[in-house]
Amino acid sequence: MQDIVFVVYPGFELLDLAGPTSVFNGANRALSLRSQPPFYKILVVSAAGGPVTSSSGIVLETAAIATLSTKHPATILVVGAEREPLLAAVSDAALREAVPSLAASATRLGSVCTGGFVLASLGLLDGHAVATHWDSSEPLTRTFPQVKVNPDALYVVDGRIWTSAGVTTGIDMALAMVAQDLDATVASEVAKRLVLYARRPGYQSQFSPLLQAQVKGDSPFGELIGWIQxxxxxxxxVPLLAARVGMTERTFHRKFAAATGETPARFVEIARLDAARMLLSRGLSLKSVAAQVGLFPPARLAEAFERRFGIAPRLFRDMHAQL
Known part of the structure; x- marks a missing residue:
């Protein structure tokens, strides 16, 4: 079995822990359905051990990090938190003493959300490309200039260093670990069990055009945007979209652009190309992708995809397909 060690501390973000642990537990369940033994053993540790209260008030029982029985943990992940509990964790003497020695023997070392601050404070991320919550990218860069922060990615893998952005992206990173450890089929089964919309690759932006538009758009456009997707x-x-929200074409075009920051045509193209990128990462043919995202024939998809992402869709698929 592979040990997955999560490091928590008072005030930690519960979803940073619950999301990834659900993935690893789900992988064990998927294996059991195949009459195979479990692959992951999940361990949760803290500086002193015992009950640790999360930011949401839920209390979790933990083991003391100094008494961790495993000598060679497969993976160590430090979970994130808001500023005050995170600063306390960075200053915790027990964590500062134990984490580096554990990290030295781990196959994988990483963090979820702002947990990267703990690792960076110990010099464990120096020279590495990392991800963190978008709101913490600038502070992490400013405080630890030797760390190469990618402010946009959902998660980043740099050698044995795995780091994810905010909260739910820990699920995406854990699924990628399962795909690496076992296979993509198991990872997809877990994603389906968790009722995820899709397995998101690390290069996907934290800033979804759909979400941004829903945040900025007023209520009629929020529903329309979901329908477009x-x-x-x-x-x-435009005539079809305008009719769905009961506006004239001219009024719709003006109000949609003002609310979302994009013209209707531009927004639809962005949504189609982001969906195409996701489908291509699964290894689908250009013909199938072009049909599914409304950019048929494939030549039309290729032209728009290369214009937006600077790479041919066929080459992108070959580089990123989840085989």
Whole structure:
């Protein structure tokens, strides 16, 4: 079995722990359905051990990090928190003494969300590319200039260093670990069990155009944007979209652009190309992807994809397909 050690401390973000542990436990469940033994053993440790209260008030029982029985943990992940509990963790003498020695023997070392601050404070991320929550990218860069922060990625893998952005992206990173340790089929089974919309690759932006538009758009456009995302294979011309929200074409075009920061046509193209990137990362053919995202024939997809991402879709698929 592979040991997965999570390091927590008072005030930690519960989802940073619960999301990834659900993935690893889900992988064990998927294996059991195949009559195979579990692969992961999940351990949760803290500086002193005993009950540790999360930021949401839920209390978790932990083992003391100094008494960790495993000598060669496969993976160590430090979870994140808001500023005050994080600063306390960075200054905790027990963590500062124990984490480096554990890290030295670990196959994988990483963090979820702002947990990277703990590792960076110990010099364990020096020279490495990392991800963190978008709101913490600038402080991490400023405080630890020797760390190469990618402010956009969902998660970053740099050798044995695995770091993820905010909260739910810990799930994406854990799924990538499962795919590496076992196979992509098991990872996909876990994602399906967790009712995830998709397995998101690390290079995908933290700043989803869909989410940003929903945040900025007023209520009629919030519903419309969800409908657009579910109907990318259909003609999505302005007359149709305007009719769905009961506006004239001219009024719709003006209000949509003001609310979302994009013209309707531009927004639809961005949504289609982001969906195409996701589908290509699964190894689908250009013909299939072009049909699913409404950019048919494939030549139309190729032209738009290369214009937006600077790489041909076929080459992108070959580089990133989750085989």
């Amino acid at each position: 579910s109907n990318l294979d259909q003609p999505l011309e």
